[in-house]
Amino acid sequence: MRTDLCDLLGVDHPIVGFSPSEHVVAAISRAGGFGVLGCVRFNDAAELDTVLTWLDRATEGRPYGVDVVMPGKVPTEGLPADLGELIPPGHRDFVERTLQRLGVPPLGAASDRPGVLGWLHSVARSHVEVALQHPVRLIANALGPPPPDVIAQAHDRGLLVAALAGRADHARGHVAAGVDIVVAQGYEAGGHTGEIASMVLVPEVVDAVGVPVLAAGGIGSGRQIAAALALGARGVWMGSVWLGSSEYRSGPALREALLQAGSSDTVRSRIYSGKPARLLRNRWTEAWSESDAPAPLPMPLQNLLVSGAHDRLMASGDPTVVPMPVGQIVGRMNEVRPVSAILTDLVTEADETLSQIHKLL
Amino acid sequence: MRTDLCDLLGVDHPIVGFSPSEHVVAAISRAGGFGVLGCVRFNDAAELDTVLTWLDRATEGRPYGVDVVMPGKVPTEGLPADLGELIPPGHRDFVERTLQRLGVPPLGAASDRPGVLGWLHSVARSHVEVALQHPVRLIANALGPPPPDVIAQAHDRGLLVAALAGRADHARGHVAAGVDIVVAQGYEAGGHTGEIASMVLVPEVVDAVGVPVLAAGGIGSGRQIAAALALGARGVWMGSVWLGSSEYRSGPALREALLQAGSSDTVRSRIYSGKPARLLRNRWTEAWSESDAPAPLPMPLQNLLVSGAHDRLMASGDPTVVPMPVGQIVGRMNEVRPVSAILTDLVTEADETLSQIHKLL
Structure with a gap:
């Protein structure tokens, strides 16, 4: 065509x-x-x-x-450090508590990224x-x-x-x-x-x-x-x-999560960036629907809030927590080619x- | 074809x-x-x-x-009267309060339908x-x-x-x-x-x-x-x-609401029947998103709860409150043919x- x-x-x-x-x-x-x-x-x-x-x-x-x-x-503009002051402590507590509950270990000291600033x-x-x-x-x-x-x-x-x-x-x-x-x-x-x-x-x-x-x-x-x-x-x-x-050079956890997911296994949520985005549904996204979860922050604060968590989730090697934007056609992704x-x-x-x-x- | x-x-x-x-x-x-x-x-x-x-x-x-x-x-089966006892009074209060707030008048005595039993x-x-x-x-x-x-x-x-x-x-x-x-x-x-x-x-x-x-x-x-x-x-x-x-012999209020609506003017909600259904978005559906709104009841109780309200909303002649299931293609409905x-x-x-x-x- x-x-x-x-x-x-x-x-x-x-x-x-x-x-x-x-x-x-x-x-x-x-x-x-x-x-x-x-x-x-x-x-x-x-x-x-x-x-x-x-x-x-x-x-x-x-x-x-x-x-x-x-x-x-x-x-809102500013350096990550200034912006960070706009993030309520309760939100940070929730993220840390959730990572612990999901069994996601901390990273080493070398991994202190400032979050996605794009x-x-x-x-x-x-x-x-x-x-x-x-x-x-x-x-x-x-x-x-x-x-x-x-x-x-x-x-x-x-x-x-x-x-x-x-x-x-x-x-x-x-x-x-x-x-x-x-x-x-x-x-x-x-x-x-x-x-x-x-x-x-x-x-x-x-x-x-x-x-x-x-x-x-x-x-x-x-x-x-x-x-x-x-x-x-x-x-x-x-x-x-x-x-x-x-x-696409992803780690094995993400690859497994993508290959296993069906078309029902996504969710549209503000937890990634502050604006509604469709993500792979898993234990991490579900945690944000529970009664103790705070409302996501506006862009760009929400991504600054979760950016370190994203690194930890990815590094954990656990396919049930990877933070990943993906569409409903993930259900068709059943082999790597x-x-x-x-x-x-x-x-x-x-x-x-x-x-x-x-x-x- | x-x-x-x-x-x-x-x-x-x-x-x-x-x-x-x-x-x-x-x-x-x-x-x-x-x-x-x-x-x-x-x-x-x-x-x-x-x-x-x-x-x-x-x-x-x-x-x-x-x-x-x-x-x-x-x-759940039963006669409407028995089922009605399963509806919490707070839900009935919310419906009545909302109808009053929306300016929807009561019906005459002849209109006492039992709700949709289908x-x-x-x-x-x-x-x-x-x-x-x-x-x-x-x-x-x-x-x-x-x-x-x-x-x-x-x-x-x-x-x-x-x-x-x-x-x-x-x-x-x-x-x-x-x-x-x-x-x-x-x-x-x-x-x-x-x-x-x-x-x-x-x-x-x-x-x-x-x-x-x-x-x-x-x-x-x-x-x-x-x-x-x-x-x-x-x-x-x-x-x-x-x-x-x-x-389709609808009243003028419904017709006007359908002709005016764009593809963004629908909402998927459990307020119609208890199961998720896409409806025309309007002042009635928005009221169920407000902080004082109760969670919808399971099928068939939710429809019994709102059935009388639906009759009142339809009879009101107000296009901004009609309770109507319709898909996103409502944005294409711009004339009656x-x-x-x-x-x-x-x-x-x-x-x-x-x-x-x-x-x-």
């Missing part, structure tokens, strides 16, 4: 693949898709610069993009500045349109700007702000997500805007890609599916589906 | 239309779809008998079906017994497979049995119990619904069972029908869309979509 998105992005298949892993991103672009690197994990812009320099070679001349997280409303406007801006020094084809923003000057800078350099939307009115606002591609992200998606399911959201956004729309949320197979095209999307934006690729094999299967099944359903006419 | 479902049901289009209104059901069947009458509102089996006798003529020889509500676990196993059984006296083609159950003897009776008379499922493992259980057609109902659907969105649920159920699957939830246009077929469904089950038909016009548009758009996306190959 080919759509106008293929020409716009310069790729063989209308499949955009998001991943925090540069290894996954490079493999997607090399296989004829469009890889997009999630930047939120880079507290240090210099580290992102190094990774993008690697990507410039590893993509072998194929186009790729970056994804930053710039909330529409600029959130949610901060200033840090996301530093990501954009670094990205503009590299031959990226697209800048996507996970939380609506980037500020006007960022859009203008990107357009001046011939880059495309994409923005995620969970509602048609938001999508209209994104396009009015100058966004070139809207990613309509349904309820079933992993990570930050809204209330409207892809089946309803995608055609609504397609009808609301005059730019190409990518369907995100619930896309993990070729049939789902064909369905997205039927809904009027010009392509798909897939994130969760690559967590099951051999290029290379990105190129996943992508070939997606394209083959989508083509077969388009061919088969045409016979119903 | 045609699928094997058309032959199985004896219809022109693979579109099953559910409605509590016999006028809508007759119009769907006459227009080449398959109308299914929701029976839960009939407290009196004799009343259902009268309506089915009318339908036998009004469908003009076209096939139709009925939908009953038999929970998998037989719930949730009761015994009442649902009386629906089945009546239906078996009529030339219905299909019995659907909204809450899983009917009891074995009901399935056996239906099969003995050459009827098909359908059951709704919100998870693949439930669907497998339905088919093991003898169900002929599974309705995979996604999160975005109106009324009782699960957590998994149609985009993920439909292919999962298709892969799990060897019987035809209908996609329900989020289907309100021909593009959505084409998407459902891409996901492997052999047809669709649509409910909400007919609430916007001229044959005859069922036949809605159905023609669905078929035309689905055919066009199948044709257009084939050109992407």
Whole structure:
């Protein structure tokens, strides 16, 4: 299958693949898709610069993009230490108590990370500045349109700007702000997500805007890609599916948790970042639903609160506590395969589906 | 478009239309779809008998079906008066206080309905017994497979049995119990619904069972029908869309509320029946989220609790309080049209979509 998105992005298949892993991103672009690197994990812009320099070679001349997280409303700023003072002691007590109850050991002294700062406007801006020094084809923003000057800078350099939307009115606002591609992200998606399911959201956004729309949320197979095209999307934006690729270098606990999980084993919650995000449901997420659990804090405080806990949960090696954003298609992730094999299967099944359903006419 | 479902049901289009209104059901069947009458509102089996006798003529020889509500676990039984004693006084106080706060006047003395009893196993059984006296083609159950003897009776008379499922493992259980057609109902659907969105649920159920699957939830246009077929469904089950038909004889308040609502204006809540169901979001549903609101009661007590309130809310003529199950596709319902016009548009758009996306190959 080919759509106008293929020409716009310069790729063989209308499949955009998001991943925090540069290894996954490079493999997607090399296989004829469009890889997009999630930047939120880079507290240090210099580290992102190094990774993008690697990507410039590893993509072998194929186009790729970056994804930053710039909330529409600029959130509380400050150094981690200052922000930390805004976290109520009761919240810290709950986190520590819960980790102990779940049998999650402390880390060594060397592991004192400040938490994920990529949610901060200033840090996301530093990501954009670094990205503009590299031959990226697209800048996507996970939380609506980037500020006007960022859009203008990107357009001046011939880059495309994409923005995620969970509602048609938001999508209209994104396009009015100058966004070139809207990613309509349904309820079933992993990570930050809204209330409207892809089946309803995608055609609504397609009808609301005059730019190409990518369907995100619930896309993990070729049939789902064909369905997205039927809904009027010009392509798909897939994130969760690559967590099951051999290029995604996760520890064995996360891998086991992802392979075991069914489509019912996710939950949409504010405990990860302060905004509703879909996560793998497990003993850690369930603890936040119990009667002694406090309400999650607003972004960026909630992630600062749980960031150290996330490191401990991941390091524990226990698959029943891993903190992981993932969509409902996790139920389809039942074996680990290379990105190129996943992508070939997606394209083959989508083509077969388009061919088969045409016979119903 | 045609699928094997058309032959199985004896219809022109693979579109099953559910409605509590016999006028809508007759119009769907006459227009080449398959109308299914929701029976839960009939407290009196004799009343259902009268309506089915009318339908036998009004469908003009076209096939139709009925939908009953038999929970998998037989719930608390008893007369309304006995059951009423199980309702805590605090719940009754909250309902009365809320109606007053919302400005909803009391009804006259003539309006003392006992509440909807169709949730009761015994009442649902009386629906089945009546239906078996009529030339219905299909019995659907909204809450899983009917009891074995009901399935056996239906099969003995050459009827098909359908059951709704919100998870693949439930669907497998339905088919093991003898169900002929599974309705995979996604999160975005109106009324009782699960957590998994149609985009993920439909292919999962298709892969799990060897019987035809209908996609329900989020289907309100021909593009959505084409998407459902891409996901492997052999047809669709649509409910909400007919609430916007001229044959659905609602009052002006409900009609205005449905026409005004966007896809964000629904909420999934236990306040209607005791089980999670998607409703139009309004001042009534929001009141149950406030700090003084009690937790909803289990089925069938919750509906007995709110049934009188529902009558008052409907009679108030206030579009901001109507109690109404509806799916997220309510955002597409922007004008009132005859069922036949809605159905023609669905078929035309689905055919066009199948044709257009084939050109992407």
